[in-house]
Amino acid sequence: MILPRGQALLLPANPVFIRTALVAAFVLQVLQGQLTAAPWVPDWMSLVLVxxxxxxxxRVGVGTAFVAGLCLDVHQGVLLGQHALAYTVMGYGAVAMHRRVLWFDLRAQALHVLPLFALAWGLQVAVRWLAGHGEPTGWGVLSPLLTALLWVPATWVLLAPQRRAPDPDETRPL
Structure with a gap:
């Protein structure tokens, strides 16, 4: 595959770093749920999963998304399967479009993943509504938007370990 002009060649992703990022996203999601109950806050777990x-x-796919969703369901004490369903559908959509998304710049990538975040949010709202836990508020629509806005800084942070040279050398141009 020929890289687009200006795009750096990346090192392979470290599986330990991937798992650490997923655990950190889970912890952020849990802390966020304990600190605030605002419906507009970004979904850190869905951002890192996508x-x-x-x-x-x-390495990370629909199965990982399902397990992460179940862990969030159990921890938050919500309807079992609410996050699992949303993250599984979102993970399937991410796998289906993973080759196409990487050809765009970061802002266009954020626009491409916005429907995935909106779909996951909509599924969670629909499951809660069908289970009789009340109607959604209007501010919840901001959650997928804020999550998509965080795509650019998340990309910079999560790809940082892959950008460094394996053996730094002053004579090597790559």
Missing amino acids: FWTIHQPL
Whole structure:
């Protein structure tokens, strides 16, 4: 595959770093849920899941999304399967579009993943509504938008370990 002009060649992703990023996203999601109950806050777990599903679809996929969703369901004490369903559908969409998304710049990538975040949010709202937990508020629509806005900084942070040279050398141009 020929890289687009200006795009750096990346090192292979470290599986330990991928797992650490997923655990950190889970912890952020849990802390966020304990600190605030605002419906507009970004979904950190979905952001990291979609990122790694697009960049490493053989290591992180639908199964990882399902397990992460179940862990969030159990921890938050919500309807079992609410996050699992949303993250599984979102993971399937990310796997389906992972080759196409990487050809765009970061802003266009954020626009491509926005429907995935909106779909996951909509599924969670629909499951809660069908279970009789009340109607959604209007501010919840901001959650997928804020999550998509975080795509660019998340990409910079999560790809940083892959950008460094394996053996730094002053005479090597790459």
